[in-house]
Amino acid sequence: MKLYYIAVYDISSPHRLSRVLKIFRKYLEWVQNSAFEGELTETQFLNLKKELRKAIDKEKDSVLFFFSESRKYFDKEVLGIEKNELTNII
Helix, strand or coil, rough: CEEEEEEHHHHHCCHHHHHHHHHHHHHEEECCCEEEEEEEEHHHHHHHHHHHHHHHHCCEEEEEEECCCCCHCCCCCCCCCCCCCCCCCC
């Protein structure tokens, strides 16, 4: 079973930021600066968190995950431009 995730992050070091960005791009779709979304299995989510734990500084950086059983339980409203309009919307 897959869950739908929204991930946002705040990374204080440009070096760590580039590593975190590469990790997120392996698992989720980029939607805006410091924000990703998409569906993951439990194993994929565990692997994502494992990689992120190695890449971030827990004393300086922050990664937040919001999740739901389905994307249909989330509404999204954009003010201004949408940086990356998803093409594979369910």
